[in-house]
Amino acid sequence: MAFLVQSKQAKPEEILLLAYGREAAEEMRERLEKKLGVKGITAATFHALGRCIVERVEKRPLEVSPMATDKAAKTHFINTVFEQNQRKPAYQQLLLRYFERWLHPVRNPFDFKTLGEYYRFLEDNGIRTLKREQVKGFGECDIANFLFMNDIQYQYESGYDTPLQSPDRGLYRPDFFLTEYNVYIEHFGIDRNGGTAPYIDREKYHADMVWKRRVHTEGKTRLIETYHYEKQDGTLLDVLRQRLEKFDVKFNPLPDEAVLETLREFGAVKKFSVILGDMLSLIRGANLSSDELRAVVEQAAHPHQIQAALHLLAPIRQAYEDQLHDSKNVDYDDMITKAWRYVKEDQFQSPWKYIIVDEFQDIAKSRAEMVLALKEKQQDVSLFCVGDDWQSIYRFTGSDISFTSEFEKRFGATQPNELDKTFRFNSKIGDVASKFVMRNPKQLVKDIKSHAVADCPMVSLVRASLGTKKEKKDAIDRITQRISEIAPAGSSVYFLARLKSELPDLEALTSQYPNLTFKNDSIHTSKGKEADFVVILGVVKGEYGLPSEKVSHPLIEALLPKAEAYPHAEERRLFYVALTRAKHRVYIVTDMRKCSPFVLELVKDRHPLTLEDLDGCEEQRLVSASTCPVCLEGNQVLKVNGKNEQSFLGCTNFPRCRHTEPCCPTCRGPLRPAQGAYRLCKKSGCRGWVAICPTSGGQMVYRESAKKWGCSHYQKGSANSCGYMIARIPAPRAT
Structure with missing residues (x-):
């Protein structure tokens, strides 16, 4: 910049320097004036530039809305309008239908690499039922909420006693038990071809399905089956209703206001209000035209959800924009979008022939459009942008890295200069x-x-x-x-x-x-x-x-x-x-x-x-060495059985992952996989061990009453019990 002025290639008033923060803009101006003696260059933030342009065109000072400078004020306004609309029957119905289908963000369980990765997604994104139960999947969550909203009493994963229970299988826990009808529901995670998620053993899963059906057949209990593919097709709740009706299950839908109050208590309504506020900011901040917004809906992964939310947002957006108009105020989005429009419509004549943009990797759509408009409305404008795509970290605010990575495509012929030190x-x-x-x-x-x-x-x-x-x-x-x-x-x-x-x-x-x-x-x-x-x-x-x-x-x-x-x-x-x-x-x-x-x-x-x-x-x-072998994401940590006070290793993803293993009796650390008749401790220096039953593969435990070692899979009166016993087990040889 100093060179341009000192070489008389440019006058100071023909140079525009844009920065993201006020401090950065002022620092650059001070450097030019005090260190290089260059005065008269316009150094501003995007918002300050937009305000300057709008005030020149409208010939009046802009009044900035309190909602632009006070986030709490804007949030209060959105919440108030949202609550007012919830009292309108038509809006209330739209809101309830939205929550019925899209209470939680959804991903296909088949898209995850491991069971633990899927469980972690459920936990990190707060996937729980309206009764606040931690469930193992989106389909189960939908079923639980459907039962709740129709006043059908249920228990989630309650134990089921069956003579078919084997010692090597954990207690059978059907997904749902309808207590008033003696009906069970199992939601099976298979697609239409019987395929399972990549982290699930298909053959074993189908064997488990067969076993569960046999349990209900021999136990003379009624079983309803639903499937993952029905959730993906959007038919899950419809087919569930039909299958429940066949067993004469009575539906007693909760009143709309009761459901809405439950959603408020659950925190869903408050969270959705925040999302609507963020949507309002993103739509206005990106300066989206009607055609662009329509394209957003069409290209979205869940277009019906986006369209439904936009219907719910419409009266809030209208109220917000009416408030700005009636009070003759603007927000920061107005400063840029109005300025862009005035430049595009030739209502503002740009004096700048040299435009410098700092931290260009953070630029968003509306700011990029402003820069492009200023460039196109003057002849022979030079645009110099400083940016590092490795430091683009503000997408959540609308920053678009493609303006940097595809710079020449967006702004025309370009001469790159690398600062590589x-x-x-x-x-x-x-x-x-x-x-x-x-x-x-x-x-x-x-x-x-x-x-x-x-x-x-x-x-x-x-x-x-x-x-x-x-x-x-x-x-x-x-x-x-x-x-x-x-x-x-x-x-x-x-x-x-x-x-x-x-x-x-x-x-x-x-x-x-x-x-x-x-x-x-x-x-x-x-x-x-x-x-x-x-x-x-x-x-x-x-x-x-x-x-x-x-x-x-x-x-x-x-x-x-x-x-x-x-x-x-x-x-x-x-x-x-x-x-x-x-x-x-x-x-x-x-x-x-x-x-x-x-x-x-x-x-x-x-x-x-x-x-x-x-x-x-x-x-x-x-x-x-202690990674859970089932979900592959959790770790096995020391726990104590509340009934017998015995120590064991349980997965950190409990209750979704119920895998348990014995721990080292000496140091209570993790054990190695079975080697012959023993499992040895993984910790260096510890010589602890556990003996393995040669008949069932269970753990050998010392029975004080019999003065012998017996298998942990022993269950008195069970046909699947292991009764193997031995008087003495020698310690494994040191290796």
């Missing part, structure tokens, strides 16, 4: 971060060179138990103590996390370590900042982990820029941003019992990490 992070941090982010082949390929060259790994993996607040605090204390030992006085330490609630108390740390300076931030707000040492907290899997397993609501997803095909593409960039805030060293904190797949990838791909630095206890190192 960084003065922030050292070469070893750069090696890890760059290789990690470029795992996505759609990211622009770059060779970033660091000014500071390191000769040993500068990314440390901290493995620690993080189940309680105390454990999290202990991990932070250990890391801070280590930094204090190795860092020069005055070094800065930056704690980052997805959620600010995960961040530590800086006042206490400052008091304890006066030789260091500390700061906190969410990862999203850390962009553009740096510190000597960075500690990334909460690098685990789950709803608020990294990557986050919480999916965008389908209504929001439909209005956002098209998602990238590569899994967790934006979350991968978010992790890159966190890693590259550090000058000297990064500490990644994880609990191996719920370890982030990003961490597992770093280890598997042999990134240059310090794995033993501040290493955790043996339990953390053994986690991979």
